[in-house]
Amino acid sequence: MKILRVTSSLYPYKTGGIGLHAHEMSKEQVRRGHDVVVYTTKIGSGPKREYKEGYIIVHFKPIIKLMNNSFVPVMLPSLIHNMNKFDIIHAHSFLFFSTNLCAMAKKLGSPPLIITNHGLISQTVPLWMHKVYVPTIGKWTLNSADKMICYTDTEKRKLENLGVAPSKIAVIHNGIDVNRFVPKEKENSDDIRILWIGRVVPGKGVEYLIDAIKLLLHKITNLKLIMIGEGPSKEKIKRKISGLGLDEYIFFKDFIPNSELQGVYQNSDVFVLPSINEGIPRTILEAMSCGLPVVCTKLPQLTDVIKGSGLLVPVRDSQALTDAIFRIISAKELARKLGENGRKKVVENYSWEDTVNKTINLYEEIICQK
Numbered sequence: 001m002k003i004l005r006v007t008s009s010l011y012p013y014k015t016g017g018i019g020l021h022a023h024e025m026s027k028e029q030v031r032r033g034h035d036v037v038v039y040t041t042k043i044g045s046g047p048k049r050e051y052k053e054g055y056i057i058v059h060f061k062p063i064i065k066l067m068n069n070s071f072v073p074v075m076l077p078s079l080i081h082n083m084n085k086f087d088i089i090h091a092h093s094f095l096f097f098s099t100n101l102c103a104m105a106k107k108l109g110s111p112p113l114i115i116t117n118h119g120l121i122s123q124t125v126p127l128w129m130h131k132v133y134v135p136t137i138g139k140w141t142l143n144s145a146d147k148m149i150c151y152t153d154t155e156k157r158k159l160e161n162l163g164v165a166p167s168k169i170a171v172i173h174n175g176i177d178v179n180r181f182v183p184k185e186k187e188n189s190d191d192i193r194i195l196w197i198g199r200v201v202p203g204k205g206v207e208y209l210i211d212a213i214k215l216l217l218h219k220i221t222n223l224k225l226i227m228i229g230e231g232p233s234k235e236k237i238k239r240k241i242s243g244l245g246l247d248e249y250i251f252f253k254d255f256i257p258n259s260e261l262q263g264v265y266q267n268s269d270v271f272v273l274p275s276i277n278e279g280i281p282r283t284i285l286e287a288m289s290c291g292l293p294v295v296c297t298k299l300p301q302l303t304d305v306i307k308g309s310g311l312l313v314p315v316r317d318s319q320a321l322t323d324a325i326f327r328i329i330s331a332k333e334l335a336r337k338l339g340e341n342g343r344k345k346v347v348e349n350y351s352w353e354d355t356v357n358k359t360i361n362l363y364e365e366i367i368c369q370k
Helices: 017-031 075-085 097-107 127-144 153-162 206-216 234-243 258-266 282-289 300-306 318-329 332-349 352-369
Strands: 002-006 035-041 049-052 055-060 064-066 069-071 088-092 113-116 147-150 169-171 192-197 223-228 250-253 270-273 294-297 310-313
Touching (some): 002 017, 002 075, 002 097, 017 035, 017 055, 017 088, 035 097, 055 075, 069 097, 075 097, 088 352, 097 113, 113 352, 147 153, 147 352, 153 169, 153 300, 192 258, 206 223, 234 250, 282 300, 282 332
Parallel strands (some): 002 088, 147 169, 192 223, 223 250
Antiparallel strands (some): 049 055
């Protein structure tokens, strides 16, 4: 098949789950013999067109970027001119302007359009903007697609409530490479290592984790919080860390290549996801695949994923985060059992190979129907 993938962000030019998902999906589809071209946003200098990991990348320069959303109207003429060279167009996240452009192209007669929902709420946009966008432009964009992919039945019900026809929605879980993200005995260390990975944006709830570390230090002092990621709220969070006197306990790393992340998980004791809004992030699946117990906010789409593999806490509750982290690090048998359950659950239900297989099967099904 000839596949056009459209994504606002792409790994390694930009970190984050959507960009990494788009990169890994493109790479694997090429490995299986398909031709893939990716349209994405241009970041910094560099060529407009390049070839990496077996697929072609075409960069489009935005005229403006607002709250992590790049406005690239120049992409539309290219979509219209080239769309009939492809068997299918696969766009990522209806929250981005690039996907709105794919919806416009579809109205003009493009090949079948698939949109993957990576979360119904942006972590960088004020809630009032969602209340305006989602039932209007967002709903129109979703309904323009031939098929929507979402990760869970919970998300499917939310899309249906929004007005998307059930027949248009396919549930395909997110997945990770379970042969690379494997359990391994932690290197010798007296420190308790707590791990967080993600974009440093308001919706990730990082400030509540920082407060939890402050509280946790009243109970245990040999701990380190490793934070990996960048984002618009990073400097604000760093100031908060310094203001609370936590610089010797919390360590920021801007970026670690995905190929090296398994070692970071394997040398940690607990993975924490304090998000206020979230989809099904790859990070939590990677942590579980490495046998790492998790502490996660109780979000509807994550409850079944985490059940038996970690502890769930209310959103915006630093004390609950503190108590859950302490419970895991002070009970080795509980931590071991949660880690084993997480590894088993991911291997059985969230393998990347299965995700790619089901996505390609969906392409073929839609193309045959047309």
